[in-house]
Amino acid sequence: MNTHPARGMRDFLPEDVRRRQYVMGVIAGVYQRYGFEPLETPAVENIETLMGKYGEEGDRLIFRILKRGEEGKSGEADLALRYDLTVPLARVVAQYRAQLPKFFKRYQVQPVWRADRPQKGRFREFYQCDVDAIGSTSLVVEAELLGAAADVLQGLGFDNFRIRLNHRRLLSALLTDAGIDASRQASALTALDKLDKTSPEALTADLAARGIGADAAAAMLSRLRKGLTDDVALEGAAEVREIVRLCEYTPAAGRITVDLSLARGLSYYTGAIFEIAVPDLSGSLGGGGRYDELVGMFLGQDVPACGMSLGLERILVVMGERGMFPPTLNAAPADVMVTICNFNDGVDELELKAEALQLAAQLRSGGVSVEVFPEVTELGKQIKYASSRSIPLLTVIGSNERVARQVTVRDLRTRDQFSVDRHVVAARIGEQLSKSGA
Amino acid sequence: MNTHPARGMRDFLPEDVRRRQYVMGVIAGVYQRYGFEPLETPAVENIETLMGKYGEEGDRLIFRILKRGEEGKSGEADLALRYDLTVPLARVVAQYRAQLPKFFKRYQVQPVWRADRPQKGRFREFYQCDVDAIGSTSLVVEAELLGAAADVLQGLGFDNFRIRLNHRRLLSALLTDAGIDASRQASALTALDKLDKTSPEALTADLAARGIGADAAAAMLSRLRKGLTDDVALEGAAEVREIVRLCEYTPAAGRITVDLSLARGLSYYTGAIFEIAVPDLSGSLGGGGRYDELVGMFLGQDVPACGMSLGLERILVVMGERGMFPPTLNAAPADVMVTICNFNDGVDELELKAEALQLAAQLRSGGVSVEVFPEVTELGKQIKYASSRSIPLLTVIGSNERVARQVTVRDLRTRDQFSVDRHVVAARIGEQLSKSGA
Numbered sequence: 001m002n003t004h005p006a007r008g009m010r011d012f013l014p015e016d017v018r019r020r021q022y023v024m025g026v027i028a029g030v031y032q033r034y035g036f037e038p039l040e041t042p043a044v045e046n047i048e049t050l051m052g053k054y055g056e057e058g059d060r061l062i063f064r065i066l067k068r069g070e071e072g073k074s075g076e077a078d079l080a081l082r083y084d085l086t087v088p089l090a091r092v093v094a095q096y097r098a099q100l101p102k103f104f105k106r107y108q109v110q111p112v113w114r115a116d117r118p119q120k121g122r123f124r125e126f127y128q129c130d131v132d133a134i135g136s137t138s139l140v141v142e143a144e145l146l147g148a149a150a151d152v153l154q155g156l157g158f159d160n161f162r163i164r165l166n167h168r169r170l171l172s173a174l175l176t177d178a179g180i181d182a183s184r185q186a187s188a189l190t191a192l193d194k195l196d197k198t199s200p201e202a203l204t205a206d207l208a209a210r211g212i213g214a215d216a217a218a219a220m221l222s223r224l225r226k227g228l229t230d231d232v233a234l235e236g237a238a239e240v241r242e243i244v245r246l247c248e249y250t251p252a253a254g255r256i257t258v259d260l261s262l263a264r265g266l267s268y269y270t271g272a273i274f275e276i277a278v279p280d281l282s283g284s285l286g287g288g289g290r291y292d293e294l295v296g297m298f299l300g301q302d303v304p305a306c307g308m309s310l311g312l313e314r315i316l317v318v319m320g321e322r323g324m325f326p327p328t329l330n331a332a333p334a335d336v337m338v339t340i341c342n343f344n345d346g347v348d349e350l351e352l353k354a355e356a357l358q359l360a361a362q363l364r365s366g367g368v369s370v371e372v373f374p375e376v377t378e379l380g381k382q383i384k385y386a387s388s389r390s391i392p393l394l395t396v397i398g399s400n401e402r403v404a405r406q407v408t409v410r411d412l413r414t415r416d417q418f419s420v421d422r423h424v425v426a427a428r429i430g431e432q433l434s435k436s437g438a
Numbered sequence: 439m440n441t442h443p444a445r446g447m448r449d450f451l452p453e454d455v456r457r458r459q460y461v462m463g464v465i466a467g468v469y470q471r472y473g474f475e476p477l478e479t480p481a482v483e484n485i486e487t488l489m490g491k492y493g494e495e496g497d498r499l500i501f502r503i504l505k506r507g508e509e510g511k512s513g514e515a516d517l518a519l520r521y522d523l524t525v526p527l528a529r530v531v532a533q534y535r536a537q538l539p540k541f542f543k544r545y546q547v548q549p550v551w552r553a554d555r556p557q558k559g560r561f562r563e564f565y566q567c568d569v570d571a572i573g574s575t576s577l578v579v580e581a582e583l584l585g586a587a588a589d590v591l592q593g594l595g596f597d598n599f600r601i602r603l604n605h606r607r608l609l610s611a612l613l614t615d616a617g618i619d620a621s622r623q624a625s626a627l628t629a630l631d632k633l634d635k636t637s638p639e640a641l642t643a644d645l646a647a648r649g650i651g652a653d654a655a656a657a658m659l660s661r662l663r664k665g666l667t668d669d670v671a672l673e674g675a676a677e678v679r680e681i682v683r684l685c686e687y688t689p690a691a692g693r694i695t696v697d698l699s700l701a702r703g704l705s706y707y708t709g710a711i712f713e714i715a716v717p718d719l720s721g722s723l724g725g726g727g728r729y730d731e732l733v734g735m736f737l738g739q740d741v742p743a744c745g746m747s748l749g750l751e752r753i754l755v756v757m758g759e760r761g762m763f764p765p766t767l768n769a770a771p772a773d774v775m776v777t778i779c780n781f782n783d784g785v786d787e788l789e790l791k792a793e794a795l796q797l798a799a800q801l802r803s804g805g806v807s808v809e810v811f812p813e814v815t816e817l818g819k820q821i822k823y824a825s826s827r828s829i830p831l832l833t834v835i836g837s838n839e840r841v842a843r844q845v846t847v848r849d850l851r852t853r854d855q856f857s858v859d860r861h862v863v864a865a866r867i868g869e870q871l872s873k874s875g876a
Contacts, residue, residue, distance in 0.1 A: 002484060003533035003736050006517055009480035011530050013537075014544070017476040033802045035772035035809030038455040042447035042563050043481055043549060044501070044519075046440060063482070064504045066515055068553035075513020077504055079444055081482075092449050095441040099451075101827055103812060105771070106452070111481060115506040125480050138812040140778070140791050147799065242788060249796040298441050333543070334473035340578070350680060353578050358687040361585065364471045371473030374541060374576040389539055 008116070008124030018329045020127075023315055024109050026155045027129050031107040034148045036131055039106040041088035043113075047080045053087045053297070055190060055267045061114045081113035085130040086268075086294065086307065093134050093305075094298035104134040109312070121317060129286075132307025134295065141306045142243045142272050142290065147250025149276060149286060149308060154251060156315065157324045161285065163255045164275045165243060166262040167236030168289070174260070178220035180212055188212055188220070192263040236271070243272055268294045274308065281318055286310035334371035335433055336363060336409075337386040337394040341379045345399040349376050355397055359407060359425070366426025368433075387412055393429060446554070446562030456767045458565075461753055462547050464593045465567050469545040472586045474569055477544040479526040481551075485518045491525045491735070493628060493705045499552045519551035523568040524706075524732065524745065531572050531743075532736035542572040547750070559755060567724075570745025572733065579744045580681045580710050580728065585688025587714060587724060587746060592689060594753065595762045599723065601693045602713045603681060604700040605674030606727070612698070616658035618650055626650055626658070630701040674709070681710055706732045712746065719756055724748035772809035773871055774801060774847075775824040775832040779817045783837040787814050793835055797845060797863070804864025806871075825850055831867060 005011050012020060028038070050062055064077035082088060085108045093104060109129045118124055131148060133141045146163055153161050171192075175185045187210040191203060198206070200221065207217040244256050264273045264287060271290030278285055288308025296302035319325060340356045342349060353376070360370045371391060373382045379396065386394045396408045407425045410417045411432060420428045443449050450458060466476070488500055502515035520526060523546045531542060547567045556562055569586060571579045584601055591599050609630075613623045625648040629641060636644070638659065645655040682694050702711045702725060709728030716723055726746025734740035757763060778794045780787060791814070798808045809829060811820045817834065824832045834846045845863050848855045849870060858866045 001532075001736050001738075002486065003529050005480050005529075005533075006482050006484045006487075009482055011480070011533070012478040013530075013534065014475035014477060017478050020478075021476070033805075033807045035775075035807060037452035037771050038459070039452060040450040040455050040458075042443050042449070044444050044447055044551065044563060046442075046444045048440065049444075061506075063506070063517075065519070066502045066504060066513075068499075068501070075504075079501075081503070091441045091443075092451075094439075095443075095449070096451065102823065105809070113482065125482060133812070136812040138791075138814075140795065140810060140812040143791075143795055144798075144810060144812075147795070151802070245788060246791055246795055249792045250799055298439050300439075333475050337473075350683060353576075353581075353684055354687045357578065357581055357585070357684055360582075361688055364589070367471075369471045369473060371543070372578060372582060374571070374574040374578040374582075376576075385540065 006124075008118030008122075010123060010125070014333070015330065018331075019316060019320070019325055020312070022325065022329055023156060023312060023319070024127075024129070027152050027310060027312075028107065028109065030148055030152045030155055031131050033151075034105075034131075034144060036105045036107040036133075036148075039089070039092065039108045040110060041082070041085070041092060041108070043082050043111070044079050045082055045088060045091075047078055049091055050080050050083055050087060053268070053294075054083060055186070055265075057190070058083060058266075061116055063113050063115050082110070083114060084112050085110060085128050085309065086132070086291070089130070089132055089134075089307075090295045090298050090305070093295050093303060097299065097303075100134075102135050105132070106134075107131045121314070123313065127312040129310040129312050130307060131310075132305060134303060134305045137292070137304040139239060139242050139246060139272075142274075143246035143250055143252070145288065145306060145308050146243070146247050146252040146256070146274060149310065150250065150252040150255055152310065153276070153285070156319065158278065158285075158318075161255065161276055161278045162257050163247075163252060164259040164262045164277055164284075165240060165256050166259055166273050167240050168269045168271060168273055170236030170240065170260070171263060173236070174223050175220060178223055179216045180220060184211055186267045189263045190265050190267070192220075192261075193265040239272060264289060271306070276310075278318060280321070281314060283314060284311070285314050285318070332390040332392060334369045334389075334391050335393060336368055336429060337371045337373055337382070337389075337391045338363070339373050339379060339382040339386075339394055339396050340376050341382070341396060341398070342376050343398050347402070352376060355402075359395060359397070359422075362422075363426050363429065366430065368426055368429055383410075383412070393432060395425075444562075446556030446560075448561060448563070452771070453768065456769075457754060457758075457763055458750070460763065460767055461594065461750060461757070462565075462567070465590050465748060465750075466545065466547065468586055468589045468593055469569050471589075472543075472569075472582060474543045474545040474571075474586075477527070477530065477546045478548060479520070479523070479530060479546070481520050481549070482517050483520060483526060483529075485516055487529055488518050488521055488525060491706070491732075492521060493624070493703075495628070496521060496704075499554055501551050501553050520548070521552060522550055523548060523566050523747065524570070524729070527568070527570055527572075527745075528733045528736050528743070531733050531741060535737065535741075538572075540573050543570070544572075545569045559752070561751065565750040567748040567750050568745060569748075570743060572741060572743045575730070575742045577677060577680050577684060577710075580712075581684035581688055581690070583726065583744060583746050584681070584685050584690040584694070584712060587748065588688065588690040588693055590748065591714070591723070594757065596716065596723075596756075599693065599714055599716045600695050601685075601690060602697040602700045602715055602722075603678060603694050603710065604697055604712070605678050605710050606707045607709065608674030608678065608698070609701060611674070613658060617654045618658060622649055624705045627701045628703050628705075630658075630699075631703040677710060702727060709744070714748075716756060718759070719752060721752060722749070723752050723756070770828040770830060772807045772827075772829050773831060774806055774867060775809045775811055775820070775827075775829045776801070777811050777817060777820040777824075777832055777834050778814050779820070779834060779836070780814050781836050785840070790814060793840075797833060797835070797860075800860075801864050801867065804868065806864055806867055821848075821850070831870060833863075 063081040065079040191206045268291045269289040270292045273289035275284040275287035290306040292304045406419045408419045501519040503517040629644045706729045707727040708730045711727035713722040713725035728744040730742045843860045844857045846857045
């Protein structure tokens with residue numbers, strides 16, 4: 001029987017989970033300090049909620065779920081797996097508008113699913129860490145989001161990231177100026193988003209496939225290279241300037257690069273867009289922007305919104321490659337292993353097990369984490385097992401200890417060994433752990 | 439546009455998420471103290487991994503995902519949503535056997551999906567909190583699992599739960615004795631599992647539908663009511679006695695009731711089975727048992743295993759109804775709100791925003807959580823907003839404060855107000871929070 005996880009999906013063994021939880025903890029901690037609150041939405045959405053929100057490529061990559069019961073026999077799908085965390089947020093804002101605060105600031109750390117072709121570093125199930133502020137057009141929102149992102153990355157130990165900043169209205173003005181029809185601009189931006197990963201020839205071919213001729217493509221690329229000129233009327237430019245200025249007073253100070261070639265693939269952005277870059281990764285560590293019209297698709301009335309998404313998987317890859325995880329994450333599964341040994345002194349096995357469980361309960365009440373070796377076997381084997389699991393201490397109860405109401409504690413790191421009265425064993429083990437601990 | 443979550447699925451607003459995270463935190467903390475390590479598996483599994491593991495009812499309730507791309511047009515499903523956390527664990531044990539410890543003890547807190555008819559308290563997406571120990575037939579494992587479950591429930595404030603205990607081999611002997619063929623016993627147990635929720639007549643009808651005649655049904659029910667008799671040879675009984683004895687030395691002491699009518703619906707159990715009951719809930723708060731043959735379905739070689747699952751959703755319902763959540767969970771989204779007010783003293787708005795962001799950054803560095811009111815508007819409106827969000831403190835910078843390098847802090851709980859030098863504002867706010875805080 002095939003025991004691999006499904007294609008593009010991953011199992012996370014304990015060490016992986018600890019690393020993931022560490023990063024998610026730092027992210028949640030920072031977002032809470034910025035006044036964002038946690039939100040969770042279902043993995044499964046009605047298919048109409050998702051379709052048409054991510055552009056045609058997105059629609060193709062949505063996993064669809066078959067109708068259940070008799071109806072399912074038609075092969076029809078009525079549900080779909082969450083594709084990102086932004087569209088569910090827009091649905092939630094529309095659904096609960098009356099009970100949400102005027103400025104709804106939420107973070108959300110949950111998996112999303114995309115039927116992409118799996119490849120190195122690209123998975124079909126991956127976590128997104130999103131943070132969004134709903135309800136204000138003030139650029140304080142953009143500055144706070146970029147400040148929080150910088151705070152997260154600095155908290156994780158990143159020191160050489162840049163935040164690329166651009167503006168959809170500015171891009172749109174450039175495209176119009178290059179002779180690209182408004183109806184084709186969304187498609188052009190999808191192509192343009194691959195600018196830094198593709199050759200000019202491949203990009204021109206891609207644009208041609210989207211109905212944008214070689215002349216317009218050349219004009220557009222030349223304008224992008226030259227940047228802003230005075231004759232391009234750009235209301236976006238003033239916003240970009242204000243965001244850069246405000247960020248000087250946040251942890252994002254000195255991190256911002258205005259980059260006219262930044263496009264972002266998704267079609268729903270309406271204002272500032274941004275992306276986080278580090279030198280040793282070709283993709284980004286996260287990105288986002290303002291999308292003042294998406295909530296309106298659900299509510300029938302526009303609500304301003306701006307947010308960003310951190311790419312948990314990429315952050316983990318870079319941190320792993322650079323060795324950025326704190327060494328304490330490789331902790332043993334327990335502080336102490338309680339052994340159960342039969343020294344043939346006339347105590348039956350049930351009694352030995354009961355004694356071990358009682359000691360374990362006592363230690364756990366004292367705040368010590370305890371593994372009980374479940375089987376009655378030779379002490380040597382049990383010591384070997386504790387060592388193989390990097391458990392620092394183990395306890396032994398033999399005849400002498402039983403008579404004296406004591407426990408023998410062995411430190412497998414230092415090979416220290418001492419006997420201690422039962423009623424103080426938790427405290428004494430606590431001391432030993434802090435004394436020779438890492 | 440429909441903005442409801444899909445049928446049987448739920449959105450969790452911030453207050454819900456905080457309650458869920460609190461319970462999951464207590465659970466994870468206890469399991470870690472017992473030496474269990476975290477594991478996570480994908481939401482999506484190959485369909486063959488899940489089919490045939492849960493009995494025929496289970497197979498029908500599995501959500502199936504359509505093949506992607508061109509192949510998807512056939513309406514065929516190759517993937518499915520996780521139905522429980524036990525089968526994925528068995529797959530993981532088979533897949534990573536060589537790198538896992540001999541005694542693999544893991545906990546896993548993740549959602550599962552079932553295409554059940556939604557009704558009060560029954561959802562199509564819900565979390566399970568599973569804890570399992572792989573690799574030992576020792577009954578120390580059962581005792582540790584029941585001890586941990588009792589520790590979790592006591593940690594959450596439950597004081598009147600019972601653990602019902604039974605044994606599959608004991609049940610099987612009873613069924614054989616009642617003349618029920620081995621091939622029909624799994625089906626009979628599925629029916630029997632509803633014993634405490636149904637009438638004897640309905641149960642007899644259900645058994646008849648499963649090919650079990652009225653005489654056999656009556657014999658079985660009468661034996662269940664009378665309990666064990668000497669002439670029934672039951673190896674399970676000795677195990678039940680040992681588990682009860684061992685549990686006396688764990689936090690499950692005094693909580694165990696041997697209950698011959700407990701059957702558990704799933705077909706993969708082979709030994710002890712157990713369920714947690716509280717008086718004010720007709721279902722259980724969790725349950726589990728030993729399943730020494732499930733891993734073998736993946737590995738081709740049996741590996742002993744025993745585990746239990748806590749029903750997070752039911753725990754949350756009971757805790758909500760009984761008011762068992764700590765009041766601190768209803769915390770405000772931030773400690774302080776930084777206002778941005780234009781007092782018409784010649785400072786431009788960009789300057790005012792920059793000043794607010796700088797103060798917020800300073801407070802956050804000092805460990806204070808801060809909401810920045812994003813817009814420049816009247817102070818009265820901003821105070822009203824902070825009150826509506828239960829944010830205890832707010833800051834104001836006017837002309838006098840600006841000149842004196844001070845900040846005015848207002849405590850919305852006590853209506854205290856004081857001005858403080860910028861460089862000590864974080865410390866002074868910390869004091870104020872602890873002084874009049876809840």
